[in-house]
Amino acid sequence: LATGEALSFEVFISRKSQLDGDHGFEPEWVPDYLFDFQRFLLGWSLRKGRSAVLANCGLGKSPIELVWAQNVLRRTNKPVLILTPLMVAPQFVTEGEKFQVEVHRAKDGVSKRGVVNVLNYEQLHKLNPDDFGGVVCDESSVIKHGESVTRAAVTEFMRTVPYRLLCTATAAPNDLPEL
Secondary structure, X not given: OOOOOOOOHHHHHHHHOOOOOOOOOOOOOOOOOOOHHHHHHXXXXXXXXXXXXXXXXXXXXXXXXXXXHHXXXXXXXXXXXXXXXXXXXXXXXXXXXHOOOOEEEOHHHOOOOOOEEEEEHHHHHHOOHHHOOEEEEEOHHHHOOOOOHHHHHHHHHHOOOXXXXXXXXXXXXXXXXXX
């Protein structure tokens, strides 16, 4: 485009899209406890490598996230980070036990090798993205506001991490500022 020429919305969106292929891998571990639709979402998101699971409440995003993280851990031999809102982090440790995935609560920014680490969004600045093979943003709607400090920090952190997954039940804007 020439300097000063306006971009059409279609051109703008096409330049932002990353639909040019898969950047992931086939699942190495798909446990029997996943329902068929969860297996489909797991496989699709792992093959994409960078994706989002936008599933309604109660459809099992947590087991999908945990199994996704375990697959990335096995593939990269690097820990995986699950970012959550503050009150959800302890729940992931319990969910990990339930779904046969070892989860470490990375309190004070101390992550553990060989496992899935869970940390709340506000503590992200304490970690180094180079230490992780993948990152999951649970309740990723917390980063949907375009001008939030949290969104900027998460985006910068995840920029170089090879495998990325966003999960939420509330992907669409809910009010005027989000629009």
